[in-house]
Amino acid sequence: MSGKHNIDGGQAKEEEHVSSYTPIREAEPEFRSNLAKSKEKLSSDGAEEKLLQKEDEAKITTRVDMADAKYVVGDHRNGDAKIELDANKRQFSGLTKEELLKYADDPFWVRLRWFMFLLFWALWLLMLGCAIAIIVRAPKCAPPAAKSWYEYGLIADRSSSNDYSELSDELPALQNNNVEGMFITPCANTYDVLDENNSCIPDFKEFIEKAKKNSIKVIVDLTANFVSTSHKWFQLSVNRTGEFADYFVWNVSKDTDADTGRPKLPNKWNSVLGGEAWTWNGQRQQYYLHQYAVEQPDLNFHNDKVVGHFSHVIKIWMAAGASGVRLQKARQLVVNSTFAEEILSNNKDSGLKDYNFYWHTQTSDHPMLESLFGHWSHLVKTIGGDESVFTIAEDGVLKPEWFRLRENSSMLRPPSAIPRAVNANVTGLVADLNSLVNNHTWPILELVSEDPDATPELVKFAVLLPATPVFSTPLPGDDNDTLAVESFPHLVELRSDASLQHGERALDAVPASDGGGKLIACARWKAGHTGYVAVYNPGETAHANLTGMASLPDSLTIHHVSRQVHLVTNYTSNLSVKTGMVLVPAKSTVVLSYVPKTTAEQ
Incomplete structure (x- = not known):
C-alpha cells in the first residue's frame, strides 16, 4: 500500500510538496536484519546506546492526551515536523x-x-x-558675621572741641569722605546734665539732627571720675551731710607731720599730673583724693549711689540721640579701699613725685571695673541698640591696653588701642601692631606722626588694617581736578570689601630695593576676591620690595595714590608695577591691588 498523504493523514493534493512513504513489508528479512543492527550503536560521546527488547517495550505504557499535543511544522517542503506534548499545560492560568x-x-x-x-x-x-x-x-559653615558700622567705618575724633557750630560746619566734609562716626565732648561737664535747668541737652539734640542728615553717628566722651571742688556734692560731703558724706574718697593718717602739725598723708600715691594725689581739707579735717587736678576730687565708686548717678547721666545722653559713649580716664575710676602703697617701678628716668615712679596696682585697673563696664555697656545697648558704642579711651598713661589684660572684654564695643606713633622704627611698630590685632580684636586705632602733613597718608594706610581707623585732624577733600586714583572716598569704600572684612592679613616691615631704611606694608586678601596692599614710607623716597610678602604675585596694580604721590611717581589708575620695585615717596602711602596667589603657589 502506498500513497501520498499530508502530515495530518489526509490525501495530499498534487500541488503540495509532501513526503512519501512505503509500508515496511514484514516478510523482508534483509530489512529486519538491518534494523536490528541499528539498535546497537555508539553515541557521539562514546556511550553505548541500545534499543529495548520487544518484551521490555511491551511493559512500558505511554498515554498521551492528544488535546495537550501540539504539532509544529518546520520546512514543509521536506516534510520536517515535530510534536510537543503538554504544550498547553505550560501556559499559566490565574485566578478568575x-x-x-x-x-x-x-x-x-x-x-x-x-x-x-x-x-x-x-x-x-x-x-x-x-x-x-x-x-x-549636620555641621554647617556659618557665614562670617557682618562688621558693625564702627568696625568697617572711619571715626573722626573731635573731642578737643565742644563748639557745636564749628563741628556742624565739618559734617558735610566728613560725609563726603565716607566717615561713619565722630567722638565729641559734651557741651557741659559730665554731671551737670543732672541739673534740670541745664540748657546743654537741647543744643546737643539740635546737633544730633544735623549729624543724622549727614549720616554721621555721634559718640559722647564722658568723664565719670570727678567733679569740681565747687560742685554741691563736694560741699555737702565736706560738711558730712547725709548720703553725700561718702561720695568722695576721704582718708586721714593717725600719725602727725611734725613740720605741718597736720596728720601725715594716707600714703604715697601720686597724681597722674605729678605730685601728691592727696590734698588736705581743713573743714572736714581729712585728705581727699584727686588723681588729676587738685580742683577735681575723685568720686567714690564703691558707693552705689555714685554709680547710680553716672548711670543716669548715660541714660540722658543716650536718650538725647547719642550713638554711644566713650569713657575718659576710666582705668583710674576705682581705687583700692585699703589704701595700700604702690609698687616701685623700674623707670630710672622718673622722680619720686612722678606718676611713672610706681606701678599703679592700687589706683588703676581695679577688678571692680569689669562689672561697672559691663553694667554701663548693657545700659547703652538697651537704649541705643546692638550697634551702639561703649568703649574707653586709652591715652597711653597706662600700658598695655585694658582689653589686653582681660580675658573677657566683650563689653567694649569696640575695644580701644593706644595711639601708635609711626617713625623710623618700623620693625618694632610692626611687631607691636601684629600683637595688637591678634585674635581678631578689631580695636579702635589712631596712627600718629610728628609731621602733621603725614597724618592723611597714615589714615590711608590704616584703611587696610584690621582695626577701626580714627583721625583727629581734617582730611583733604576731593575737588573737580581729583583723579579717580586720588579719591579718598574711593579708597574708604574698600572697608566693605570681603578681603578687608573677613580676609587674611600680612603686616610686615619690608626692605627698600635701593637700600636704606624699611617701609611698613599691610596686605589683605581672601580666596576668590581681589587682594590689596598698602605701603607707607616713614623715611626718604624709596622703592619698596614686597616680594617677601604672602599672597603677592610678581606684579601689582596701582589702586590709590594722593595727588602729591601722583606728581612724584606718575602712577595712574590700573598701572602695573613690579612687586619688587614699588616707588613710595617720603611720608606717603601707595595702595595697590592684585590677584592673590593660591595656597599651592605660596
Whole structure:
C-alpha cells in the first residue's frame, strides 16, 4: 500500500510538496536484519546506546492526551515536523474574577492590606524625618558675621572741641569722605546734665539732627571720675551731710607731720599730673583724693549711689540721640579701699613725685571695673541698640591696653588701642601692631606722626588694617581736578570689601630695593576676591620690595595714590608695577591691588 498523504493523514493534493512513504513489508528479512543492527550503536560521546527488547517495550505504557499535543511544522517542503506534548499545560492560568472576589473581602487579607499600606507610609515618613534631621543637625559653615558700622567705618575724633557750630560746619566734609562716626565732648561737664535747668541737652539734640542728615553717628566722651571742688556734692560731703558724706574718697593718717602739725598723708600715691594725689581739707579735717587736678576730687565708686548717678547721666545722653559713649580716664575710676602703697617701678628716668615712679596696682585697673563696664555697656545697648558704642579711651598713661589684660572684654564695643606713633622704627611698630590685632580684636586705632602733613597718608594706610581707623585732624577733600586714583572716598569704600572684612592679613616691615631704611606694608586678601596692599614710607623716597610678602604675585596694580604721590611717581589708575620695585615717596602711602596667589603657589 502506498500513497501520498499530508502530515495530518489526509490525501495530499498534487500541488503540495509532501513526503512519501512505503509500508515496511514484514516478510523482508534483509530489512529486519538491518534494523536490528541499528539498535546497537555508539553515541557521539562514546556511550553505548541500545534499543529495548520487544518484551521490555511491551511493559512500558505511554498515554498521551492528544488535546495537550501540539504539532509544529518546520520546512514543509521536506516534510520536517515535530510534536510537543503538554504544550498547553505550560501556559499559566490565574485566578478568575470570581475567585479573586472571594479573597477581596476576606478579613485576613483586608487586615494584611491595611497593615502593608500603613507600614509603607510609616516607613516613608520615618525616612523623610531622618533626612530632615540629617540636614538640620549636620555641621554647617556659618557665614562670617557682618562688621558693625564702627568696625568697617572711619571715626573722626573731635573731642578737643565742644563748639557745636564749628563741628556742624565739618559734617558735610566728613560725609563726603565716607566717615561713619565722630567722638565729641559734651557741651557741659559730665554731671551737670543732672541739673534740670541745664540748657546743654537741647543744643546737643539740635546737633544730633544735623549729624543724622549727614549720616554721621555721634559718640559722647564722658568723664565719670570727678567733679569740681565747687560742685554741691563736694560741699555737702565736706560738711558730712547725709548720703553725700561718702561720695568722695576721704582718708586721714593717725600719725602727725611734725613740720605741718597736720596728720601725715594716707600714703604715697601720686597724681597722674605729678605730685601728691592727696590734698588736705581743713573743714572736714581729712585728705581727699584727686588723681588729676587738685580742683577735681575723685568720686567714690564703691558707693552705689555714685554709680547710680553716672548711670543716669548715660541714660540722658543716650536718650538725647547719642550713638554711644566713650569713657575718659576710666582705668583710674576705682581705687583700692585699703589704701595700700604702690609698687616701685623700674623707670630710672622718673622722680619720686612722678606718676611713672610706681606701678599703679592700687589706683588703676581695679577688678571692680569689669562689672561697672559691663553694667554701663548693657545700659547703652538697651537704649541705643546692638550697634551702639561703649568703649574707653586709652591715652597711653597706662600700658598695655585694658582689653589686653582681660580675658573677657566683650563689653567694649569696640575695644580701644593706644595711639601708635609711626617713625623710623618700623620693625618694632610692626611687631607691636601684629600683637595688637591678634585674635581678631578689631580695636579702635589712631596712627600718629610728628609731621602733621603725614597724618592723611597714615589714615590711608590704616584703611587696610584690621582695626577701626580714627583721625583727629581734617582730611583733604576731593575737588573737580581729583583723579579717580586720588579719591579718598574711593579708597574708604574698600572697608566693605570681603578681603578687608573677613580676609587674611600680612603686616610686615619690608626692605627698600635701593637700600636704606624699611617701609611698613599691610596686605589683605581672601580666596576668590581681589587682594590689596598698602605701603607707607616713614623715611626718604624709596622703592619698596614686597616680594617677601604672602599672597603677592610678581606684579601689582596701582589702586590709590594722593595727588602729591601722583606728581612724584606718575602712577595712574590700573598701572602695573613690579612687586619688587614699588616707588613710595617720603611720608606717603601707595595702595595697590592684585590677584592673590593660591595656597599651592605660596
